[in-house]
Amino acid sequence: MFEKRLNLTIGAFNFVFSAMFIKENGQTRPALKTLSGLLNTIGRSGNFEINLKTSPDETLGQLSDSGYKTGVLGMLQRQEIDSCFLPLPLDIPNPPGNFSPVIHDDAYHIYSFPWTSTSxxxxxxxxxxxxxxxxxxxxxxxxxxxxxxxxxxxxxxxxxxxxxxxxxxxxxxxxxxxxxxxxxxxxxxxxxxxxxxxxxxxxxxxxxxxxxxxxxxxxGNDEAKINTLEDVISQDKKPLWLEGESVFELFQEGVNTDYTKIYDLGQKKGTASPIPLSSTSIIEQMGHEAVYFCSNEIARVVRKLSESLGSSIAKNEYKSTKPYHRALEAFLMNPAKDAEEIRSRIKKLSIRQIQGDIFIQDLRRIINELLTSSVLGIKPYQLYFSYGKSEMHMINFQPLxxxxxxxxxxxxxxxxxxxxxxxxxxxxxxxxxxxxxxx
Structure with a gap:
């Protein structure tokens, strides 16, 4: 057990459809039972006094020429908080801090909406x-x-x-x-x-x-499926990104030719800025002409939200057979005080109980509670029910x-x-x- 109790300030933001955090008497506290339990476990195991601070613009944050200025990542760069409450990929450009040990390996896929039938x-x-x-x-x-x-x-x-x-x-x-x-x-x-x-x-x-x-x-005239970045370019699709969950910065930085071409395509289509995680505007932009890039965990949330909002296009969602990117994820930290001790404790916690599937299972339970407690009225059974969709599309035959x-x-x-x-x-x-x- 760690002897000295340290303050650990965690940055957070809310979603438009449901609140993860609420303010009472000037203090921010978790609104979800599962989230509260996870934070209590971290506080008790690391001997932390957990403080929550929400982002004023309710976003994760986006990279600019002078670093991260907005959202939680902007707060982290200014050392207004010690850590972000969401794990982030290790290969994001110019991370404003240091990463904890890896807690998760996530895959990023391309999600498109081809026609489900053909004449x-x-x-x-x-x-x-x-x-x-x-x-x-x-x-x-x-x-x-x-x-x-x-x-x-x-x-x-x-x-x-x-x-x-x-x-x-x-x-x-x-x-x-x-x-x-x-x-x-x-x-x-x-x-x-x-x-x-x-x-x-x-x-x-x-x-x-x-x-x-x-x-x-x-x-027939069945639409070709989107499985690679080259397919997005050749079919002239409208690319959409989510903050922190699409490795948008890699497209912005142009790490290779395909990433550069897709970012240029986004500029041409007017979508060259990532959509905030706290927004549901990505669902409004879904269509046969659009694709979005996303990690597996958040894509599940997007799909459930679109289904609950009655979006018929969600039934046509197609996930690329292979990921366009894989990344190891960890917590990003940039403490202003007791930096070495906080990093050391988080490292030990990561190795002992956060690392691996333990944290991911907790995160999924938090997401489930977030969805079921939302204003959208998602029922618990809907979290485990998805539209069945085979690779073979329904085909309507017509005579000569x-x-x-x-x-x-x-x-x-x-x-x-x-x-x-x-x-x-x-x-x-x-x-x-x-x-x-x-x-």
């Missing part, structure tokens, strides 16, 4: 990508070659060149013309372009009917419809329009060049 249909246009263009160009060229030979045979016959070979060729092409007539329901000699357009039209129509029963043309065939039909109409214009030009040319018959 899946058949895209006929996709099937056209399987067409061998060389094959169809060869077929078109073959049609023109046959037409040229046909004209040559007709020319030879008109000029009296008749032999056995010509007769065989004439019979062959007459049979081909008969086939064409049966296929196209008409015989239009000399109009190869129209025949080509008709061939392509039949091809498109056949493919359209064929892909109706083909699963290879089933496509006009939208899937729209491009095909438009192409078909253009082809038929061109063929009609060519036909009219041929008819008009024939009428203009036809010899006049004189009576």
């Amino acid at each position: 899946v249909t058949q895209d006929v246009v996709k099937s056209l990508e399987t067409i061998n263009l060389t094959l169809w160009l060869t077929m078109s060229a073959f049609i023109f070659i046959l037409e040229t030979i046909n004209h040559l045979v007709i020319y030879l016959n008109k000029n009296g060149v008749n032999n056995q070979c010509d007769t065989i060729i004439s019979s062959l092409f007459e049979a081909l013309n008969t086939v064409a007539c049966s296929v196209f329901s008409q015989y239009l000699p000399g109009r190869s372009m129209l025949r080509t357009v008709q061939t392509i039209a039949i091809m498109l129509f056949t493919i359209t009917l064929g892909v109706i029963f083909s699963t290879s043309t089933i496509v 419809n006009f939208n899937g065939c729209k491009v095909v039909f438009v192409s078909w109409e253009i082809a038929l329009g061109v063929a009609t214009i060519v036909l009219l030009v041929e008819i008009l040319s024939h009428q203009l060049t036809k010899p006049k018959v004189h009576n």
Whole structure:
């Protein structure tokens, strides 16, 4: 047992939805039973006289060019308090004090809100990508070659060149013309372009009917998941940070290229400042276009708050498969008096009873009481109930419809329009060049 009783001033702040600390007779005391029990244990074990001092601006504090000025961290830098009541990551830039032994290893994930369902249909246009263009160009060229030979045979016959070979060729092409007539329901000699357009039209129509029963043309527009910092950048999301729980300073300092790009993206989107932990504005900014960076412990609080506030977007929350950052956490201390003795006692307490899961379990109980005693009316059972969400999204299938065939039909109409214009030009040319018959 430590002989001398020392004063230990701890910085604190409240939340807009619930109070962790209240003032009575000019003194700040814990409003939660579990928090009071934890502070009493620390005071009794370390022989501390615990004093609580709340931040005037009710924030944790943010790094500026001249260090920490606001919130609890600002008070710590000015040595108005001895310690912060929340553990902080060891790698925050320019910490205003010294850390206690590590009490927790936390992971920081990216939380996004992708669409939960997608409209899946058949895209006929996709099937056209399987067409061998060389094959169809060869077929078109073959049609023109046959037409040229046909004209040559007709020319030879008109000029009296008749032999056995010509007769065989004439019979062959007459049979081909008969086939064409049966296929196209008409015989239009000399109009190869129209025949080509008709061939392509039949091809498109056949493919359209064929892909109706083909699963290879089933496509969807499911939104890609956010799992890495690169995904946030490539999908141009709106980044959101929480004070002290997103390692925002690492983005601000630009520790690598991805952190720098995301911070620049936040500046572009107007969100390049962390949201105070005491605020619920992060819930108002949640949306399909947004992502937020957060530690596991606080993300659980955010999720419960959003559910209790009736935010439907919370049901769509997706947690990145891997953390974007891991950090060891400890209490940050900067005592003005008895500094060495306070650090020594906190170190021993950390090793004996605070270190490991003991403190984290206490912290979770404090958070649970904080939520259930809030003005939001969160029931105890809701703390252990979450929306079940698998990695597979619900998919709504739709049958083949006009939208899937729209491009095909438009192409078909253009082809038929061109063929009609060519036909009219041929008819008009024939009428203009036809010899006049004189009576």
